[in-house]
Amino acid sequence: xxxxxxxxxxxxxxxxxxxxxxxxxxxxxxxxxxxxxxxxxxxxxxxxxxxxxxxxxxxxxxxxxxxxxxxxxxxxxxxxxxxxxxxxxxxxxxxxxxxxxxxxxxxxxxxxxxxxxxxxxxxxxxxxxxxxxxxxxxxxxxxxxxxxxxxxxxxxxxxxxxxxxxxxxxxxxxxxxxxxxxxxxxxxxxxxxxxxxxxxxxxxxxxxxxxxxxxxxxxxxxxxxxxxxxxxxxxxxxxxxxxxxxxxxxxxxxxxxxxxxxxxxxxxxxxxxxxxxxxxxxxxxxxxxxxxxxxxxxxxxxxxxxxxxxxxxxxxxxxxxxxxxxxxxxxxxxxxxxxxxxxxxxxxxxxxxxxxxxxxxxxxxxxxxxxxxxxxxxxxxxxxxxxxxxxxxxxxxxxxxxxxxxxxxxxxxxxxxxxxxxxxxxxxxx
Ligand SMILES: *[C@@H]1O[C@H](CO)[C@@H](O)[C@H](O)[C@H]1NC(C)=O
Numbered sequence: 001x002x003x004x005x006x007x008x009x010x011x012x013x014x015x016x017x018x019x020x021x022x023x024x025x026x027x028x029x030x031x032x033x034x035x036x037x038x039x040x041x042x043x044x045x046x047x048x049x050x051x052x053x054x055x056x057x058x059x060x061x062x063x064x065x066x067x068x069x070x071x072x073x074x075x076x077x078x079x080x081x082x083x084x085x086x087x088x089x090x091x092x093x094x095x096x097x098x099x100x101x102x103x104x105x106x107x108x109x110x111x112x113x114x115x116x117x118x119x120x121x122x123x124x125x126x127x128x129x130x131x132x133x134x135x136x137x138x139x140x141x142x143x144x145x146x147x148x149x150x151x152x153x154x155x156x157x158x159x160x161x162x163x164x165x166x167x168x169x170x171x172x173x174x175x176x177x178x179x180x181x182x183x184x185x186x187x188x189x190x191x192x193x194x195x196x197x198x199x200x201x202x203x204x205x206x207x208x209x210x211x212x213x214x215x216x217x218x219x220x221x222x223x224x225x226x227x228x229x230x231x232x233x234x235x236x237x238x239x240x241x242x243x244x245x246x247x248x249x250x251x252x253x254x255x256x257x258x259x260x261x262x263x264x265x266x267x268x269x270x271x272x273x274x275x276x277x278x279x280x281x282x283x284x285x286x287x288x289x290x291x292x293x294x295x296x297x298x299x300x301x302x303x304x305x306x307x308x309x310x311x312x313x314x315x316x317x318x319x320x321x322x323x324x325x326x327x328x329x330x331x332x333x334x335x336x337x338x339x340x341x342x343x344x345x346x347x348x349x350x351x352x353x354x355x356x357x358x359x360x361x362x363x364x365x366x367x368x369x370x371x372x373x374x375x376x377x378x379x380x381x382x383x384x385x386x387x388x389x390x391x392x393x394x395x396x397x398x399x400x401x402x403x404x405x406x407x408x409x410x411x412x413x414x415x416x417x418x419x420x421x422x423x424x425x426x427x428x429x430x
Contacts, residue, residue, distance in 0.1 A: 067148055067155055073162055076117055079144035080163045084113025090324060091115040093165045093209070095198065096172030097145045098122060100277050101214065101268070103134040104313050105169055105320045106143050117163060118145035119155075125174065125186075126278045134275060150194040156201040167324050168202055170195065170213035173245075176279050177218065177383060180240035191244035196251050203259035208330035210262035210342075212323045215249055217269040217309070217349065217387045218242035227390035230267075230345050238384050253343065260332030260341040264323045269349030269389045273313030273409055274416030282310075282410065285360060286417050289369050297357050298378035300385045305355035306378060307386040311348065312404035312412075319348040322398030349389020350402045362407050366414045 082089040092109055096102040097118025109116045118138060122131050135145045148155045150172050159165075174180075174190040195213070202209055220228045222236040237243040252263040272282040288295055298306045328342040357373075364371045378385070394400035404412075 067146055068158065075144045076146065076159065076162050079117045079142065080115035080165075082113055082115050087113075089114045090166050091163060092117070092167045092169050092324065093159065093163070094118045094169045094171060095150050096120055096170075096214075097138065097143070098131040098135045099171055099173075099175075100134075100273075100275055101271060101313065101316060101320070102169075102171040103138060103275055104273075104317045105171065106138055107141055108317045108321060109169075109324075110138075110141050110143050115163075116143045117159065117165075118143055119148055119150065119159070120145050120172065121149040122147060123174075125176065125179070130275070130278065150198050151189065153197055153201060156198065157204075160201060160205040164207060165205070165209045166207075167327060168198065168209045168211045168213075169320065169324060170198060170211060173214060175241070175277065177239045177241045179279075180244075184240050187240055187244045191241075192247050192251070195248045199251060199255040199261065203255055203261050203332060204335050206333055208259070208261055208332050210264070210324075210327035210330055211252065211255075212264045212266065212320065212327060213248065213252060215265045215267045215345070216242065216245040217267050217347070217389065218384070219246045219249065219267060220387070221384065226386065227351065227388040228267075228347060228349075229390040230347060230393055249345065256341055256343045258337060259335060260330055260337035260339060262328050262330040262342040263344070264327055264342070265345040266319065266323060267345065267347045267349075267389075268316060269309040269311045269347065269387055271311050271313055271316050273413050276313070276413060281308075281356065281359065282363075282413060283417070285363055286367065286414065289360075289363055289367050289371055292369070292372075294372040294374055295360055296374050296376055297360060298383070299375050301377055304385070305357055306383075307353040307355045307388070308359075309349040309351065309353045309387045309389050310359070310406050310409070311350040311389075311402060312406075312409035314409075315350065315400075315402035315404055316348055319346070319394060319398060319400045322394070322400050326398055344397070346394040346398060346400070347389040347391050348394060348400065349387070349391055350405075351389055351391050352405070353386055353388045354406050359406065359410075362410050363414070366410060 080091050092114055094102055094106045094116060097106050098120035102118065106116050106118055120131065122128060138145055150156065172190065172194060174187045180187050202211060217228065218239060219234040219237065219242055220232060221234065221238045221242055223232050225232055234246055237246055249265050252265060255261045256263045272280065276283050285295055300306055323346065331337060331339040331341045360371055360373065391400060
């Protein structure tokens, strides 16, 4: 998603941590071999009983993330129930639901009465507490987020067995431009393999859902014609992240062509706002400014400013809902195409690029802190110099019209940031 970095690298951050820390605790020592033998037999028997008698879904292999069982299915079903007095409500599977855009889109759908189920693998790319808190907010709104990976074919099939999803809003991704230089496989795993797995399961589902998926402005890569239009060339990616997002678009086209899946791609332009990602400029600058740290601002090699078409989350949500609402049904069934299906790609940007130095100026004003800056040339690490969306297609076909300028959006972000990080805040209220 809007993962074009415009920040100096911080290689000490953003590494995966092991899921379980092994407790090297030497206090508990085994005192009796007899006791050990007895307890081993007991544990073994308990294990057998659990897996062959009590386990509710013996057909699905146990995975790292636990799912399945009647209670779990009840929660899945309840989450996808409609609460819409009129119209024809959607039943949407939102991948990456505990992510930044995922949370906001899920909430918006639920609030207007659609059925929503989230799925998220809660990976450790950034602060897990933020993701857990987003999931808590969703849970309170009646949206259940299944903990699992889109690469888990058994889980996805199970979800489509339990619920007849009309739409998939695919937002799960490995985000971030510079982290790709250190962990390329993670991008291939989520953005390519995971997406293809999702398309596979979707094309086999009956009925097939319509797919709306997140792409990125980064697919425009080295394209220098502005503003970026959907028809412009996207075959010169400047980062591995961009290459995986572009690959996703190609796979989406393939499944549309062969299996009649209705697919809509949304190229997000630097999304920011409340609950935003901690690895992105708006968040990191705010954090560093409040700490009184010096801010590094990149300029392009020719001395020009680096600009971004910053897009407010509320506008992006409207674009996502517009895409879902105008998505036509897939045409295939039983894994076979019955006719040509809808195929679309839209830019979702703000159409007013702002220099990153101006972003810092606005934050300085809002946070009331004098910012120390250092301007340095942008290194070649996958970042592009500017992004600027032509949104006329989204305007025409989705009724998309961004209404929040950077200053108004940052005001909302800062208010959320200060509240969320307030030491006085009882975190349980979220
Ligand atoms: C924006 O894209 C549309 C096609 O969707 C095109 O007709 C128009 O000329 C583009 N505008 C600019 C300023 O490039």
